[in-house]
Amino acid sequence: MNCTSVHTILAWWSDSRNLCIAALSCIFLYVIINAIYQLAFSPLTAIPGPWYAAISDFWLTTHVVRLQQCKIVQQLFDQYGPVVRVGPNKIVFRDITTMKSVYSVHKFDKSAYYKSLLTNNNDHAMTTLEHARHVARRKGYASHYTTANLSLFQPEMHDFTLQLVNILENLGGRTALDCLTLFRQLMVDVVCASSFGYQPGALSKWTVDSEDALSMAINDFPKRGILRSAVPTWAWKLVCSIPNKRFRQLCDSDKIMAEFVSARVYETRSQIAVGKVDQDDLEKRPMLRRLLEYRVNNTPMSDQDIISECMGHLIAGSDTASTTLSYLFWELSRRADIAARIREELDAAMSDSKAIPDISALQTLPYLNAFIKEGLRLYGAAPSLLERVVPSSIAKNGEMNEVFDLMGYGLPAGTIVATQGWSMHREPDIFPSPETFLPERWLNTSASAEELARMNQYLMPFGTGARVCGGQTLAQFMLRIVVATVARNFSVVAPPETNEKSMDMRDSFVIFPASMKCKLAFVPRKY
Template identity: 55%
Template sequence: MSPSSDPMLSLSLTALVALPVLLALALVVRAVRLLFFHPLSSVPGPWYAAVSSLWITTHVLRLEQCKAVHALFQIYGPVVRIAPNKIAFNDLGTAKTVYSTCKFDKSVYYKSLLTNDNDHAMTTLPHAQYSIRRKAYAQHYTPSNLAKLQPEISEATGQLIEVLHKLPTNTAIDTLSLFRHLALDIIVASSYGFRLGAVAKWAVDSEDGLSRAIGDFPKRGILRSAVPSWAWALVCKVPHQRLRLLCASDKIMADFVSTRVYEMRAMLTPSAKTTPIAARRMPFWSSTKPSLSTSSSRSASRSASEDSFADTTGATKSYLLPRLLAFNYPNGVPMPEQDVISECMGHMVAGTDTTSISASFFLWELTRRRDILNKLRSEIDAAMPDARVIPDIKVLNELEYLNAFIEEGLRIYGAAPSLLERVVPGPTHSSGFGADGFDLLGHAIPSSTIVATQAWSMHRDPAIFPSPDTFLPERWLPSSSSRDADAERLARMASYMMPFGTGSRICGGKNLAHITMRVLLVAVLRNFEVEAAPGTDEKSMDMRDSFVMFPAAMECKLIFRPRASLLPS
């Protein structure tokens, strides 16, 4: 019998030919439904984004999601469909509704940032549950409490300044790494009252293991979320030391925090009340030279309070960890140790790379703008006559041009410029949305749709920020003879700023970041001339994003030379 006369073979060949045709037809039908018969069909945007998530995924993988979404706003207007079930918007009123008034819950994207396989405030999706978690640490980040912690911040910064002074001339420094070590020293000190010494390890060319783990953690999250669980388990067994460290980054952080929890619990027991907390910490400063310090430097010791420590002047300072250990949930149950550990880990991750990234971009901008540097330095030199004594934070907060510089820096170089995803709630939500869904600039958005805005675009609205791509601190200064007109203009710009997020879920560590940035900038600019190292240019510093922003070269190499006025005569 010939093959052509075999009915079973003919049927198989027919099925083989028909299968791809049917598959193609199914894809066409799906695309037509998504384009013309979907509830989001009226939302403008490229057709290929409406029928597949491939477009947005491609730009995520190319580390340019912010720029790609911003380009769509410029083509289609303030609301655009960027995936079959995802809408991006660039509108202040809508942002207030989504993030402040109605407090939409977060999307599942944030689960990729779990620490110790457990939720912390940032990964808690329902807003109501987040509000409870936030109460545990909110008081820690108040300006009044952080002002008491300025000695720790200034001591850590002082060690960094001392390290830079000792470097050979013309040494190119990757500030992304150095400032991450500094930010970690500060966060560990303010969270646990513990001297980590990360900058000291960096100075002897020994990267701190905890700092490396924090740098690896976001990469771990991206890789883990991109592959099945069985594939992730195989990846972690690959006999490659660097890959093993990346896979273990979560555990390294968890082990560090667990040790601090154990030590703190021991200190808070009655038998430990007379033991100074400093006895369990490494000294910040080991140089024989006088350290860079605040004008009212203080040393901490244990107080009679369960969650506070007193300095030698009698003022109390509260670290983050004792607050979490003392916190009870509304049902009266203390925060479980697993939640305490995850929360502390989340704060370390959120506050290190973001600070180092922004500070690095700020200084790189100054290497290109001598006019801005001269104005900053004039103001800083007057406020800080002794290059080794950092003024009190109250003094730094009053430096008008420094404030304008930081605000403009956060506008252009804020470390978290990406989409802040939220989920449109159902009709039973307290917002009162009906069956027609959420009205987003005239479009009825059904429940379960993901909506988001991004700081990248809000900060670059030319109607609010003329010449939005120009770094111009003067835009934040009074510019007219009318005080009311200036106040209105500045308030309007401020309402569009969201470098730390926006609404009720704004970054809890915002105030600590501001203090750290001020102390670091004044200390560096008072002591050093800063130059871009060879190879550090517009191309290497081109902005990329993967939720947080970073330079294309993944490094920012700068040269720090002591100012002539500080050199021996």
């Protein structure tokens, strides 16, 4: 190498180093200027909260990826009060009046966060940000989730629940099994029967050591959403190429469900085309048929939209109910007083332990319903922040305003606001001893009519306002049917490995135990 080459290399190195220093200096200067603006000049400066959260979303994101956002937001409310700034442009609140204003009165659009929950890379009702577009989409499936319509599917709900009972009887309480997995198989069968008129046999495929691939994909999807929301779009394909089998399964969860639902759509469309649909079943139509028949201005939904919508319902209907059921039975395993009281009520209501009452009868059992409500308060499966965006103008007292008044703080358009069920359900003035599982608080013998009405106002396990979960009626059906039938037939025992530490809640929009499992043994009752 001659001297000229050496000098050329050194000059290039010097120029490159200078460019790097200049770039880093610009980045540092931007960070400093942004921090000064956010802390001193932003319209949100007066709102209380940790200073480091105000200058960057990074701090809150660290808690999101650690699966502890709900808890950290609760801690912020305890420290700073009912309104807290948790990001440069994000405000969280805990207030019933503001909740009604944001979600019910003004019906703010959703934030871009929900796009991390796209199914098959396409919108469904939950990820449709604009309220007006969501209204049109919701009409396509709303009639499916009425109490009258879901009651028609009770035979399938009962059959699958009794299949679950048979599995537990065969195990005889000798083996502690993961309830999260087993209940998810049950819910997959129920949701597929009511949504597609199809039976995937998830329960029949289940063994103590394995689960159905579709069920696993449903469980993986929320975690995939958290990961995708934390990773830049350009880096997502790189992340999904990591050579680890289990990690690839998680990344492919969307694809697995899309293939399953696509097959159901094309099967049903073919049956309709050749006239194989039984005319006697026209009243008892699965949700998929309703979506295929749905029209907006005489225009049918595209197959892509139908597939994405059905995927959204499959995920929401299966994973959430199985989680709440698991926590409910964990409570029965460690609270002998509650177990004895609910069994006493069920023994009287179900003289034949295998004859499941109609939902109308189950809904009249005071303690069962109090038990379910308390479970939804503490273990509602989706207690996370429900992000909305302040619009450009807001009607108030007959005038249009450019600033939204949130408990005395003026928020400009584009500000993200949110509350979370986790905190609303733990308001001590409404729910004394909020961390204690206490079904009695919901009985009219323990609380006045006014107190019960107030508690019900704060209870939002399925969301709130115009975007409340469309499938909540199905969840309410299955919670009552499964708890009543299983508690009537079994005593629940938790092994040492299932304890406060293993069941400590984590959240990725939905909740799950820290151990990712809820192992319980179901011992047949002796009469």
